[in-house]
Amino acid sequence: MEGRSELGKALRLLICGTLVYYHCAYRNSTILSLFSDVLIVLLCSLAILGLLFRQINISVPVDPLEWQISQDAANSIVAWVANTVGAAESVLRVAATGHDKRLFFGVVVCLYMMSAVGRLVSGVTVAYAGTVSIRFYFLLLKSIATLIPVTKT
Numbered sequence: 001m002e003g004r005s006e007l008g009k010a011l012r013l014l015i016c017g018t019l020v021y022y023h024c025a026y027r028n029s030t031i032l033s034l035f036s037d038v039l040i041v042l043l044c045s046l047a048i049l050g051l052l053f054r055q056i057n058i059s060v061p062v063d064p065l066e067w068q069i070s071q072d073a074a075n076s077i078v079a080w081v082a083n084t085v086g087a088a089e090s091v092l093r094v095a096a097t098g099h100d101k102r103l104f105f106g107v108v109v110c111l112y113m114m115s116a117v118g119r120l121v122s123g124v125t126v127a128y129a130g131t132v133s134i135r136f137y138f139l140l141l142k143s144i145a146t147l148i149p150v151t152k153t
Contacts, residue, residue, distance in 0.1 A: 006142050013135045017128050024124040031124075 023034045053059075094100050095107045117126060 006139050010135050010139050014132060017131050021124060021128045025122055025128075 020034060023029055023037070024031055091103075095103050098104045
């Protein structure tokens with residue numbers, strides 16, 4: 001059953017990636033255009049469903065205005081975001097100042113490689129290929145994990 005759900009996820013990701021590639025690369029549209037098209041389709045679909053539910057006299061059981069999270073959950077989310085941004089900022093500051101030579105040269109090499117790849121192919125193509133590659137990698141890992149028996153000692 002796990003293999004079927006992973007295959008379904010990979011297939012959905014492949015379809016979504018293909019649609020993004022078609023919209024952005026083949027039609028020469030921007031990613032902002034894609035997001036606005038998706039938003040318009042979702043809003044129109046919700047409006048049609050709302051009118052349909054009103055005509056059939058179906059009440060929607062969940063009211064989004066009643067959704068709430070606890071104060072502790074909100075504080076932990078804000079603390080996680082602040083810690084993540086702070087850590088990224090400190091790493092980038094150390095790399096930018098050049099105090100850590102290894103980190104500095106690692107960042108320079110990474111940026112140079114990204115620049116070289118960006119000159120050769122479009123960013124949408126790289127993102128699509130990376131997304132598909134990562135998804136198939138995870139699918140491969142999952143299938144290998146199901147083939148290797150786990151023994152408890």
